[in-house]
Amino acid sequence: MASRRRIGEFELIARYFAPLARTFAGAGGLESDNAYLPADGRHDIAVKTDTIVSGVHFLDDESPDRVAAKALRVCLSDLAAGGAKPLAYQLSLALPKGWQERWVAGFARGLAADQRRYGIVLCGGDTVVTPGALTVTITAFGQVPRGKGLGRGGARAGDDLWASGTIGDAALGLRAARGALKAIGARDRKVLEDRYRLPRPRNALGSRLIGIARAAADVSDGLLADAGHIAATSRLAVHIERERVPLSTAARRALIVDPALWADVLGGGDDYELVIAVAPRRARALQEAARQARVKVTRIGRFAEGRGVHLTAGGRAAAVARAGYVHF
């Protein structure tokens, strides 16, 4: 969680780490989900590292196969945002002192299942014991056509903003997992909780976005925050219409009971959907790609000259209450 006395993750990266990456073109100033290493003449290798810590990024009681799935899928989601086809990954596993072999066996089973599901394979890593919390770091590699990997920069004024799937389920699911949302049915709570516990990265869609999208990001910090990251990196404003934001039936029911939950839906993290900047003339190509990937896409706003994230609800400006869920 963020402390007001200290700088946040984005400032920390901008101030201390971006200068270290200045000379590496494929790092894109650390402003996008992926870095790109030159591979063969026709491809780049997209690279992304993500760390998840017990009690911070997943619940302490989470099953080992779901911890494995979450660790792998948050990286796969970044590859999807880059338009990259999953290739291989490195795993660093820091086990707490009292680790059990049975836990590792379950963790490995979770990895094996997702390797088959997403067509990715382990290629190395490190295993250590820590006096602290269980920590999993995955560095995932994907393949993109040379120079075509997507980032947060590249959107242009007039581009539409699209979102895949449904937004806000994971943030509501975290509430459900913590025993809240009692006003909706148990089945709805279960649906939402599953969305929090087990991301479903949009790789089938992501790898079809090359040549269609101008920029993309995955929704890990929250819809407004991640759409805002595209806008900021592309030096534009983004305008979002709240009533266009795609919702699951469960989320819709929760919002009817308590409209204050909109702050969670728009500002909560962990959806692992994609937000995509697309020129209006490529709308049909995007919809065809989504059809092939069996994912719904919804146009929820547009990019324009200016700065910032602008939300409207019922045609009126609405407050952007939270800048995004802050894990940090």
Place this chain on the structure above:
Amino acid sequence: MASRRRIGEFELIARYFAPLARTFAGAGGLESDNAYLPADGRHDIAVKTDTIVSGVHFLDDESPDRVAAKALRVCLSDLAAGGAKPLAYQLSLALPKGWQERWVAGFARGLAADQRRYGIVLCGGDTVVTPGALTVTITAFGQVPRGKGLGRGGARAGDDLWASGTIGDAALGLRAARGALKAIGARDRKVLEDRYRLPRPRNALGSRLIGIARAAADVSDGLLADAGHIAATSRLAVHIERERVPLSTAARRALIVDPALWADVLGGGDDYELVIAVAPRRARALQEAARQARVKVTRIGRFAEGRGVHLTAGGRAAAVARAGYVHF
């Protein structure tokens, strides 16, 4: 530290993680320091991930620039063992809850200094806050000629075993850092302690080993353990003559005072020297490469048919007391 009730790191990898890497040729069954991803027609990208945890892999009171250097250099050492030229790296930094911006500034300064020293550059990563110990994971990328990256397999019976630099300083240095080794002078203790705190990976030598060495590893688990890893992966025995093992003046003095320290010298980790399998006819080429890299190399043994690590001292078989320092 290892617990007798649980399996060790190598068994854990063999049992649970190697099966996940079976279909990726460049992973080499997770038996070597690096994995290799196909890059352009003339090169592969060597990849290595290493994690260091406060209080486990470095002292809790270590300065941030030295933590940065250690994290980067343990990975650079693996690239050296693979014969790879450093290219770029990803960084995952898990900061403890009470982190200070000043610490991060020092850490970034340490990275910047080593980026210049080793010709490597940051290309991405992740920053999180952990309820546990400060943890740094680095995934380093290096470049090797296509299909030529070195691993632990590939040594043949009759090959000589060579070691770079001096062996055992880091293990003695850890003792010195903990206030032991009072029988030798303060200056010697300082020299040894510096070797522990600040690895000096042999990248200048490593990148010259392509076409000369048949196999290589870095000395991170200890001389006997790491030479033994080459032997085991190459399905050979390795014979090492203790009196040939290259020692620093400080280590030599410590051994005169207390010969029991041989167990540390041969079995202690963190030297980050290279052990190299070289055909006898390539000895002069190796020595020329070492001269160019301004590193000493010493022939300390040979590989033969059979299995295991065989140590002689004064022409007699000596006990292999420890299988290597176990961080795990």
